[in-house]
Amino acid sequence: MEKRFAHLSVMAEVAPPMVVTNPDGTYVDATFGRGGHSRRILSLLSPEGRLIAFDRDPQAIESAKEIDDKRFSIIHAPFSHMREELSLKNVDRVAGVFMDIGVSSPQIDDASRGFSFRMDGPLDMRMDTSCGQTAAEWLASASETEIARVIHTLGEERFAKKIARAIVQSRVTDPLVSTQQLAKLVAQVVPANKKDPTQNPATRTFQAIRIHINSELDELSQALEAAMDLVEDGGRIAVITFHSLEDRIVKRFFDEKAHPERRFDSRLPLRASELPAPELTDIRRILPTEEECAANPRARSAILRVATRVRTGRPA
Ligand SMILES: C[S@@+](CC[C@H](N)C(=O)[O-])C[C@H]1O[C@@H](n2cnc3c(N)ncnc32)[C@H](O)[C@@H]1O
Structure with a gap:
């Protein structure tokens, strides 16, 4: 029987409304954890909306059983496999993808998981x-x-x-x-x-x-590529990271997709129509409020980055 460890979701009020642009859409929460963000996303969806969550941690999957909502389902898999897992459910387009990267408080606080240097436990550290x-x-x-x-x-x-x-x-x-x-x-x-x-x-x-x-940085890069394939025109990709190595990956990825023309030398005699079209737009960077950081120290290092998918048909 799993001991109960709580997780206080970071930017739980701000992030979900940034992801949900169409209440009837199908959304992905790539990092269920204890479901704080998932529950908030569900509260923003209509009866037609759908939320498919992922987590690689069996304890997170177990805790998802508490959500009794026919619009919700969860998949035990690394989020880098998002595309393949969704395709098994005949889903190849979604209205938005949300990720809250890193470890959860229940993982850190449970000595038997081996993530914490504060408590003695087996040196495990696997999320799955x-x-x-x-x-x-x-x-x-x-x-x-x-x-x-x-x-x-x-x-x-x-x-x-x-x-x-x-x-x-x-x-x-x-x-x-x-x-x-x-x-x-x-x-x-x-x-x-x-x-x-x-x-x-x-x-x-x-x-x-x-x-x-946990191959965390590769997982993140692959999940961002998968999200690009999955998210429909006008849908959003939103990612919360907790340290600079992760944030750098998200920032660079969003910048490159929003400004593919920067790959080309501006002195080349190319017309705008000959340059690749942006695949992301409306990039935003949002930090938690001081009040949230005071109430939840985990929030202090959090950065939320949000981008809107554009599908113009012109090659990127
Ligand atoms: C910060 S917690 C998410 C908390 C969640 N948003 C909430 O409100 O409870 C991160 C979760 O993502 C999961 N996770 C991290 N990397 C993953 C990956 N590559 N694939 C699937 N799940 C992953 C972890 O197991 C953990 O449960």
């Missing part, structure tokens, strides 16, 4: 506990160079090489199996953050390993 390699398995087999690369690129950690060396040396006699073992090991080689002494030295390492284990 039904498949894939755990963090402990990866740390036991990856090379020192690979561990250093992941911690450096996905954690933006200056001491990545030192941490990787400590992990590889320690695992010879002492396999890393628990979150506290890893947190203590990192604390031995990473000095306290001078700018923010309250930050746990293992913060960046845990973030990096989690992103790697």
